[in-house]
Amino acid sequence: MKIGVIGAGRIGGNAARLWVAAGHEVLLSFSRDQARLEADAAKLGERARAGTVAEAAAFGDVVFLSVPWTQVDAALAEAGPLTGKIVIDTTNQFGREGAQSLPDGQTAAEFNQRRMPGARLVKSFNTLTAAFQASEAGRPAEQRVVLFMAGDDAEAKQVVAGLIDDAGFAVADLGGLADAGPMEAPRRAGALYGEEYRPAEAALAVAALRAGQALPATPDYSGHSDEG
Structure with a gap:
């Protein structure tokens, strides 16, 4: 699969490395240098290979958006229309x-x-x-770290779930974009x-959220937030 990476910093660069190792092609973009x-x-x-943001957007079967929140508008302006593209949104x-x-109680994913x-947006890769992510990718199946995702397009989520697996993580589907709040900053x-x-533990947490119940006690692991 071809993946256009817009923002090849810590999150984007690491995901690109993992996907190349899994046999995918990547085009890195959006850098001052x-x-x-x-x-x-x-x-x-x-x-x-490296290129412009517009080239990454055109190249990718999937576009991986991983830029600071304050740079999202600038990155999208360079990308041009993303109608029909699957976009993995990692921003916080x-x-x-x-x-x-x-505004209006939106999640960041909805915003x-x-x-x-027209983009087929799936929120993921933003919680750790x-x-x-770099150090813990590729654990044995039962010990894999979960990356949550949320999106309104079932087919797009299926593609993203495959890429999460290829990157060495387990996937947990939180629901639609309106349900993304618990996985956001x-x-x-x-x-x-x-x-x-x-x-x-992720399956229990998702079930609780969908039932409107409190989350079970946080697992006894050291979690790490990231600002995008």
């Missing part, structure tokens, strides 16, 4: 003064879907730090954001 971006792509081998709503509130009309009581889950 194009020479460094090209060097990073070269380190990944022949399945990776951190501004200069910390976590931002959003971003409105910023890219880049360093943690900030870290807080009763939320999934910033907590490490494994498959069995």
Whole structure:
């Protein structure tokens, strides 16, 4: 599969590395230092290259959006229309003064879907730090770290679930974009954001949220939040 990475920093760069190792092709983009971006792509081998944001958007069967919240509009302007594209949105709503509130009770995923009309947005890869994702990918199945996802397009979520697996993680489907709140910033009581889950515990947590119940006690693992 071809994956256009918009924002090849800590989260995006690590996901690109894992996907190249799994046999996918990636195009890295959105950097102030194009020479460094090209060097990073070269380190990944022949399945990776660097380019512009517009090239990444055109290249990808899937577009991986991993830029700071304050840069989302600029990145989308460079990308151009994403109609019909599966977009994995890793962003967290951190501004200069910390976590931002959003209008009309929207989740950050809903807010971003409105910023890219026609895109098939799936929220994921946003709940754990880049360093943690890099070090813990590829555990044995029963010990795999869970990456939660949320989206309104069932087919898009199936594709993203496959990419989560290819990256060495387990997937837990939280529901639609309106259900994404517990996996979004900030870290807080009763939320999934910033907590490490494994498959069995994640299934219990998702079931509780869907039933409108309190989350079970947080698993005894060291979880890590990330600002995008």
